Amino acid sequence: MAADSKLHIAMFPWLAFGHIIPYLVLSKLIAQKGHKISFISTPRNIHRLPKLPPNLAPLINFVKLPLPQVDGLPEDAESTTDVPYDKVQYLKKAYDGLKDPITVFLETSRPDWLLYDFSPYWLPRIATSLGISNAFFSILLGAALCNAKPYSAIDDRTKPEDFTVPPKWITFPTKVVFRLFEISRIFDSVTANASEVSDSYRMEEVLRGCEMIAVRSSMEFEPEWLHLLEEIQGKPCIPVGMLPTTDYDTGEEIDTWSLIKQWLDNQGKGSVVYVAFGSEAKPSQIEITEIARVRVVWITILLGAEEASRLG
Incomplete structure (x- = not known):
C-alpha cells in the first residue's frame, strides 16, 4: 500500500470491555490493511487488553487518557467491570470529563477518521468542527439501534411499559422489544442519571451527529433492520461483521x-x-x-x- 493511501483512524469506545474488545478487534482488522490506529481509552483499561500480534503492534498506538475523578466513583474504577450497576452513572460522568483531553488529541493528531461509541454525545460536533470524518461504531445490532428515537421523530415513551411494544417508526411486524423486567431494570439510565444526560439522549445525539453508522452485524443476519436503520437515520449504515475475538496467541495456555x-x-x-x-x-x-x-x-x-x- 502506498504511503499516501494509508489512513490514520482514531477509536474511542465506551468504558466497558463488551465495547472495548470489539473496537480492538475492528482496529486489528483495519491495521491488517496497513492503516494506522490510535486506540483511545484510560490507562488501566489499556493495560488489561490482550497482547497485540507482533505484525500489528507498530500500527496500533494506545492513547492513554487519565479518567477524571468524580464523587461517587470508586478509586481506580475505569470500566463497568470495576463497579456495581448503580455506580455506572458516575462512570459516565467521569467519561464526559474526557471531552477536553480528547479534543486536544484530535487537534494535535488530526486523524483522517474518528470512530466513537454511543456515550460521547458531544464528540460528533467536535470532530465535525475540526474537519475530521467521523462515524458511530455500534457494538449493538441494527435491531437495537432502530429502537432509538430518530432525530425527526416524536418519542412519547415515558414509562417502562411503553418499551414493551415496537415504536411507531418500525414499519414491519416484529417481536424485538423489551420485556417488562428488562426495561424496568435499566429504565433509570433511559431517563436520567448522575451525569445529567440519559442514555437515550446520548444515543440520539450520536446518531444525529455522525456522518455514517458502522454496526457489528451483517446483512445476512438482519437485512430488514439494517435497511430500516439507514432509512430512519438518513445516513449510510455499514455492517462490519460480527467481529469474533482474535486474541494474540502467545503459546502459553491459561x-x-x-x-x-x-x-x-x-x-x-x-x-x-x-x-x-x-x-x-x-x-x-x-x-x-x-x-x-x-x-x-x-x-x-x-x-x-x-x-x-x-x-x-
Missing part, C-alpha cells in the same frame, strides 16, 4: 482455559449448549438459582429423568 478445553474435548458431538450472559453480567443469587433450576428442567426434558439423574 490454566483455567486448559481445563475447560480438556473437558469440552471429552464431550460428545452436539451434547454441550453454550449460553453467554455477557462478560460483565452480575446475576443475583436469586437469578443464579433460577438459571440452575431451568438447566435441570431442560436436561430432564432432553435426556430423560434417568439420564439426568446419572449426570447429577
